[in-house]
Amino acid sequence: DADVTQTPRNRITKTGKRIMLECSQTKGHDRMYWYRQDPGLGLRLIYYSFDVKDINKGEISDGYSVSRQAQAKFSLSLESAIPNQTALYFCATSDWTSGLNNEQFFGPGTRLTVL
Amino acid sequence: GESVGLHLPTLSVQEGDNSIINCAYSNSASDYFIWYKQESGKGPQFIIDIRSNMDKRQGQRVTVLLNKTVKHLSLQIAATQPGDSAVYFCAEKFDFGNEKLTFGTGTRLTIIP
Numbered sequence: 001d002a003d004v005t006q007t008p009r010n011r012i013t014k015t016g017k018r019i020m021l022e023c024s025q026t027k028g029h030d031r032m033y034w035y036r037q038d039p040g041l042g043l044r045l046i047y048y049s050f051d052v053k054d055i056n057k058g059e060i061s062d063g064y065s066v067s068r069q070a071q072a073k074f075s076l077s078l079e080s081a082i083p084n085q086t087a088l089y090f091c092a093t094s095d096w097t098s099g100l101n102n103e104q105f106f107g108p109g110t111r112l113t114v115l
Numbered sequence: 116g117e118s119v120g121l122h123l124p125t126l127s128v129q130e131g132d133n134s135i136i137n138c139a140y141s142n143s144a145s146d147y148f149i150w151y152k153q154e155s156g157k158g159p160q161f162i163i164d165i166r167s168n169m170d171k172r173q174g175q176r177v178t179v180l181l182n183k184t185v186k187h188l189s190l191q192i193a194a195t196q197p198g199d200s201a202v203y204f205c206a207e208k209f210d211f212g213n214e215k216l217t218f219g220t221g222t223r224l225t226i227i228p
Binding site: 109 | 151156160161204216
């Protein structure tokens with residue numbers, strides 16, 4: 001089983017709809033992240049969380065919200081989806097240990113299309 | 116603002132040859148760098164990292180070189196295989212304890228059989 005899972009994997013929705021993307025991890029990591037990937041722009045950080053109920057804005061948080069009610073779950077919401085939020089969304093986790101690898105582990109991604 | 120970029124968006128290499136993927140960064144305060152590999156339909160996968168107090172680090176078939184003087188990072192893949200075909204991203208952190216990564220736009224590496 002994958003360590004970081006995302007649901008749904010694909011979603012098509014209409015402008016104005018509320019959408020929630022879910023991320024779950026079995027790695028026991030305390031830190032979780034949501035990224036957005038657009039062609040030619042690489043990955044951009046939307047929100048991140050260092051622990052349960054800890055929420056921090058990334059570089060492109062406008063139009064998004066997140067919830068971290070449990071260590072293993074981090075959800076991303078689009079309250080009113082718009083077409084320019086069409087993108088590939090990735091969840092990632094990390095477990096920072098001083099002096100060691102700061103690797104982030106990514107989920108398989110959710111492809112969201114807003115019509 | 117600061118940015119991380121790549122010199123070439125695409126690279127084709129004959130199977131068995133070595134490949135070099137380059138990355139330029141603009142923030143001289145960046146102290147940690149990571150290379151990720153992203154295969155089609157999958158999330159990015161960690162390859163190798165390097166801290167700013169190093170200029171070279173080797174892994175299995177991969178080597179990362181860091182030149183702080185010209186703010187340049189490269190990923191060398193030795194004896195390329197078809198499975199190496201993917202998009203490769205460099206990413207940087209401005210502060211080692213800060214978990215925020217800034218990603219480059221990616222280079223697509225294609226291995227020619």
